[in-house]
Amino acid sequence: MRKHVIGALVVTMALGLSACGSGDSGGDGGETSGKGKTLTVWIMEGTNPDPKPFFNEVAAAFKKKTGATVKVEYQQWATAQKKxxxxxxGGPSQVPDVAEVGTTWIPQFAETGGLVDVTDKVKDSGLNDDLVEGLADAGTLDGKQYGMPWYAGVRGLLYRKDIFEKHNLKAPTTWKELRDTALVLKEKEPGMISFPVAGGAEMFATPFV
Known part of the structure; x- marks a missing residue:
């Protein structure tokens, strides 16, 4: 079986399920047969409250369609990147076939050859026109897609209403307004951090960069 560590955002799940098999033609419309083979999937614990029922259903449906067994291994976010x-x-024999990974890990893993380019597979499946652009971009590097959207979190910006009123500022609605507002606050309120990022939460600031 070819090994596919395919990126997922913290926020995505990789599409590598079609990789199972070695080109054998199955009896279901000529699809790849995975009979007797195992697809190893790494999923992060904590992304969802209890993913086990979902993956049990997915594994059953996948085996019925391809004949392959899906083996889900749950990983900890704290140690996953190093793992x-x-x-x-360690090479192809050490990596999972499909994996959920953090958004910011995609470039690192792709540049080292750890991810499979699935651009053509996504196009052939017709899914490329049905993806949220921002999420698809997070799984793309140098025009090649390595990850499929799996899980997305919506972030919110909070601001001090009293400070904004003090300096006659309005809540920013564009990137430029956000930058301009932060610069004003940096000048007017030197004792404050105009755009703070919580310690250990760099992943929240990365999209801004």
Whole structure:
């Protein structure tokens, strides 16, 4: 079986399920047969409250369609990046076939050859026109798609209403307004951090960069 560590955003799930098999033609419309084979999937714990029922259903449906067994292994976010890096360095036999990974890990893993380019597979499936652009971009590097959207979190910006009223500022609605507002606050309120990022939460600031 070819090994596919396919990116997912913290926020995405990789599309590599069609990789199972070695080109054998099955009896269901000529689809790839995975009979007797196992698809290893790494899923992060904590993304969803209890993913086990969902993946049990997916595994049953996948086996019925392809004949392959889906083996889900749950990983911890705190140690996952190091585990992925070690697995990639260890070669194809060490990495999972499909994996959920953090958005910011996509470039790192793709540049080291740890991810499979699924651009053509996504186009052939017709899914490329049915993806949220921002999420698809997070799984793309240099025009090639390595990850499929799986899970997205909506972020919110909070601001001090009293400080904004004090300086006659309005809530920003564009990137430029956000930057301009932050610069004004930096000048007017030197004792404050105009755009703070919580410690250990760099992933929240990365999209702004």
């Amino acid at each position: 992925f890096t070690t697995a990639i360095e």
